[in-house]
Amino acid sequence: MPYGSHTLGVVLEGEQLIQLLQAMLPDKIDKETSKLLLKEVILNNLTAEEAQFKIFGNTTPEITEYLELAVDYNQRIIESKNEITSILNALEGAYITPGPRGDPIKNPEALPTRRNPYTFDPRTIPTKVGWETGKKLVDKFLEEYLEKYGEYPENRICIMGL
Numbered sequence: 483m484p485y486g487s488h489t490l491g492v493v494l495e496g497e498q499l500i501q502l503l504q505a506m507l508p509d510k511i512d513k514e515t516s517k518l519l520l521k522e523v524i525l526n527n528l529t530a531e532e533a534q535f536k537i538f539g540n541t542t543p544e545i546t547e548y549l550e551l552a553v554d555y556n557q558r559i560i561e562s563k564n565e566i567t568s569i570l571n572a573l574e575g576a577y578i579t580p581g582p583r584g585d586p587i588k589n590p591e592a593l594p595t596r597r598n599p600y601t602f603d604p605r606t607i608p609t610k611v612g613w614e615t616g617k618k619l620v621d622k623f624l625e626e627y628l629e630k631y632g633e634y635p636e637n638r639i640c641i642m643g644l
Contacts, residue, residue, distance in 0.1 A: 488595070491566040493559055499524065502559070503552050505587045510548055523549050524556050558593035559586075568596040 494502050500520045504513065511519070515537075522533035530549035534541040572578050583599030584592040592599075608616065627635055 490569075491563065493563050496525065499556070499559070502587075503555055506555050506590050507548060507552055510544060516548075519545065519549060520552055523552060555586075555590050555593065558590065561594035562596055564594070564596040568598075572598070 493499075500517060503520055503524065504516055507516070518537055519533050522528045522536060523530060526533075528536065530546045530553070531541050533549060534545055568578050578596075578598035580600050581594075581597030582589060582591050582603050583601065586593045586595075591603075624634060
């Protein structure tokens with residue numbers, strides 16, 4: 483985070499929020515232009531199109547997409563205000579919605595931070611290479627087993643290492 487470690491229950495505002503969003507967003511726009519646009523959209527509540535018209539006099543789909551992503555990230559940051567409530571609910575044994583963990587700059591999906599973090603995202607494993615490697619290994623094993631015993635194994639188990 484541009485301003486050091488996160489403080490539980492504190493959501494950045496103003497210039498600090500703009501800098502955090504710039505760090506989270508892809509580098510598609512130069513920093514000064516990005517800063518101007520983000521201030522209009524995030525701090526002054528203009529739409530992506532209104533901000534572009536105000537600054538450039540026209541709009542582009544790429545900048546609109548960039549600013550809409552910033553609005554999404556900002557909403558996720560705002561939703562992080564409930565961290566302390568989530569912790570208190572967890573201490574009472576209540577269900578806490580799960581979500582990925584990590585640095586929001588590297589992984590914006592980690593926001594909002596009020597969720598119960600899991601260590602890995604099951605949607606990302608196995609990778610395509612991992613799947614293909616595993617398939618080759620299993621096919622080879624089954625081929626050798628069939629050759630040696632004349633039949634396929636009755637029981638199978640899969641152990642996946644992370």
